[in-house]
Amino acid sequence: MLNLSPWLDTLNRHRGVHRLSLHEKPSTDIAIVGGGIAGVATAAAVLEKTDKRVLLIEADLVAHAATGHNAGQIVSYFERSFVDLVAEFGPTLTTRGVDAIEQSWHLLHKLARFAGDEKSIRSCTGYLGIADPEKLRIFFESIYARHAAGLSTERVLLSEDAHLHDLLPRRMRGEVSFIEKEKLLALLGTTDERYIAAGVSQKGCTNSAVFTEKLVTTLLAHYPKRFRLIERTPVQHVILSKRSARLVTNEHTISAERVILCTNGFERFTIQNEGGAAIDPKFHDSLHGVIGYLSAQTYAQPSPVAAVSYYPFPHSPDDAYFYVTKRHWGAAPFGKTLICVGGADEPLPERMHYNPKAPFPKEKLAELRGFLTATFPTEPALQHYQWHGLMGYTQSGVRLIGAEPCNPALLYNLGCNGIGILPSIFGAFRIAALLSGKRLRPSIFDPRDQRCELPVRAKRPTLPFVPKASNVFIKPPSPNQSTR
Template identity: 45%
Template sequence: MVVTQGVRYVNRSPWLHQLRSIRRVRTKLRSHARAKTVIIGGGIAGVMTAYFLLRDTRTNVTLIEATKIAHGATGHNAGQIVSYFERSFSDIVQEYGLTLAARGQEEIISAWKLLKSIYADVPLTAEFSHFIGYAGCSTLAQVVSHLENKRLRALAKLRLEEVYLSDRAPFLKQIPGKYKQLYTVVPHEKITQLLETRDTYYAAFASKKGCLNGALFTEELVGYLLTTYPRRFTLYEHTPIKALALGTHPVLTTKQNKKITAQRVVLCTNGFEQFTITDSEGSAINTLFHDYIRGVVGYMAGYIDQTPKKPFAVSYFSPLFTKREDPYFYVTRRAFELTKKRTDTLVCIGGPEVFLDDHTAYKRHRPYFVKREKEIDSFVTKTLAFAPLHPLYRFHWHGLMGYTRNGLRAIGAHPRHPSFFLNLGCNGVGILPSIYGGYRIARLIAGIKLPPSIFDVKL
C-alpha cells in the first residue's frame, strides 16, 4: 500500500496496475501533418471509435492522446458494465417520448453484443464477465421510482428483469396497484442474500451486469489495431492538443505547436478538454462547449480477498438517497490477477463524490485523502456481509466524470460543423455508451443515415 504522510494515498487503480504499457509508439509528429480522421482522446471511447472506423470503413485513423492510453476515466472507474443510465428511464421518456427513449435504451443494450463480438474477433486477455447483478432499495420512493421505470419499459416492450420485494417492507401496502404485475414478494432473507448485506434493504431489482478492466481492454485493443492496421492506424501519445480550428478541414494544434490538418475530427476527451475550439470565422465556440459539461470526481477503494468468490455487482441505495444528484455506493467483486502467479478476488467500492465548479481544475495526480477511504469503510462495515469489518484497502483511486446537461452521452456530428464529431460525456456510466458511441460514429462516417437518437449532439 502506498501511503504518503499518513493522510493520503497515491491515486492508483487496480486497472492501471494491470496495464503493460508496452507498444510501438510513433513519437515524431511532423511540423504540419495531414490526416483523414483524427480522434482526440485515447480512453475507451476514442479506441472504440478507432476500432469500428478501421473495421467498418476505409478511412485512415490518427489517434492522439495527451498522456497515455486509458489513463483517464477509463483507468479510474468501477469497471462495472451496466446498461442503464444515471438518469432515470422515466425522466428520459418525459423529455424525449417513449419511442426515442426505448430506442436509446436498445442502442445501449446492443453494446453487449458489440463487446462480445470484439472478444470473438480479437485475442484479448482483459477479464470480462457477465451475470445478474442488483440494485438494492430501502425506501418507498426509491422502489416506486424503479417500478415506474419498469412500467415504462414494459410499455415499450423492452426486456424486463426480476424485481423482488421483501415481505417485511413496511411500505408494501402503499405501493400503487398499477405496479403489482411487476414484482414478486419474497421472504426478507432472500433480499439479504441477493444483496449479500448485513444492512436493511427491502427490494432487489435484477439486471444484467458485468465486470471489465476497461483500461486493459482498451490497451490491448490499441495493440491489436497497431499490428492489424499498420498503414491505416497511427497513434501519438503524450501529444496534448491545445487548439482546434473547425472548418471544411479542421486544423489541430498540439502543445508543441505542431499542426495537423484533418478531413474530420472526433472528440473523445470525456468532455475535459484543455483547449480552445474556434469555428471557420475564428469565433470561439468554447463558451457553449465548456458549459455543456459539469465535473464530478468519483472516489473508490478496493481490497484483495484471497479466497475465490463468485462475481457480484450491486448498487446500494440507502435511505439517504432521495434525488439523482445524491451519491450511492456501488460494489463489484471479481477475479483479479494481482501478480501473474495467482488469481485473487478483488472487491471495489465507490460512492463518495465531489462536484467541481470548474471542471478543468481536476488533476489526475492529486492525492487521495484518507477521509474518502473512511467514508467507504463505514459503508463496508455497515453493509457488506461478505467483507471483513475493516478491510485493508490495497487500491485507492479517483476519476473524473463529465456530466452533460441532459445526462446522456453526446454521440454524433456537431449540428453546425459536419466534420466535427463527438463521442463524450461520461455521466457516471460510460462503458457500454462509449462502445455504442464508437460504433455509431463509424456508421455515421460511413455515410449511413441513422434515425434521430437521444444521443444526438445538441449544443
C-alpha cells in the same frame, strides 16, 4: 495517499510511446482526440466500417484518464430515470436510445474478441439493492413507464416481511416476486437488514484500462497502414473550416478531413469554427465535471463475480448510490478476490481544473469504508487501493454522439455521465455508421444547437460532410430543453 487504481497498477504495457517526428507534416482522414476507451473503440469501429486512415492523438498515455480510474462495472443504466428522459426527449427517442444502449453488449464482446481477450468482459446477473420505500416507489414508476413503452423491464424482488403489498401499485403486481428476507440479502451480498427490494438486470465487470490497451495494441498490428497512435501529444487548438480540420499541437499542425472528440469533455483546447457559428464557449459551458472516489481491497478467498448497486437508507435527494464489483484477482489457481466500491462523488467546482495527482481525501475513504463495513462482513484485506477520477456530465445527462450541427467536420463521442463503458462502445459504432454514410434515425444522443439546426422539412443542403444523420432533421427542442 496516492491516486492509484488496481487497473493501472496491473496494466502490463509493452509498447513504446510514439510521437510525431519533428519535420513531419501529418495528415489523415480521421483524427480522433483522446485515447480512453471511447477513442480507442471509435478508432476500432471506424477502421472496421470504413476505409479511412485514422490518427489517434492522446495527450498522456492510452487508458490513463477516466478509463483507468473507473469502477469497471458494466451496466446499461442512465443516471436519469426513464420517466425524466421521456419528459425531456419524448417517448419515441427515449425508448429508442435506452434500447440501443441495452442492446450494445454484443459490440463490447465483439471488440473483446477482436482484441483476443474475451475473458476481459465478465457478465453476471446484477442487482440493485433498495432500502428506502420512497426510492422503491420511484423505481416502480420507471419500471412501469418502461413497460408501457414496450421495453423489457427489470425483475423486482421484494422482501416478504417488509409489508410492501400496500406500496405496490396494482398495475405492478405482476412484475414482482416476493422472497424471504434472507434470500434477498444473500443475493445482494449484504448483511444490512434495511434492504427491502432488489432490481435484477444484466451487469458485468471489466478492467477497462487493460481492455483498452489490448484493443489499441491489436489495432496497431491489424491496420499498420491505416492506423497510427501518438501519445504524450496534447492537442491545443482545433480549427474547423467548411471541409476539413486542423489540429494544432506544440510542434505540429495535423490536417484531417474530420475530427472526433473522445476527450470525456475535459480537453483544455480551443475550438475555432472558421466555417460558421462559434462552438467553443457553447461546448465548454455544456459540460461539467464530477470527481468520483473509489476504493478496493483484495482478499485471500476467491468469490464469484458480482456487480451490485445500493441505494441505502435514507433516499438522498441527489440520488446518490454506492456501486460494488467483486471479481477474481490474480492468476489461477492462487486467485484472490478484489472488491471495489465507489459512490462518494463530488462536483468539480466551476472553472476549476481537476488534479489527477491530488491525494485521496481521508473523509472520502472513511465514507467508502463506512459503507463497506455496514454492508459486508469482510475478512482482513491483503491489499488496499484508493483512487479518484473525473467524469464529464452533459447538461442532459445523456452522452453526446454525432456531428456538431454548426460544423459537421467535428464529431463527438463523449460525456460519460457517470456510466460510460457501454455508451462509449455504442457511440463508437454510431460514429462509424455516420462516417460510412449510413442515414441514422434521430436520437437522444444527437448534438443539438438551435442556431444551426435546420427546420423540419427544410431541404437538405449538399454539404460535403453532411452526415446521413439525424441531427439535421431533429425537432427543435422545447424552450425548457437544453440547447445542445
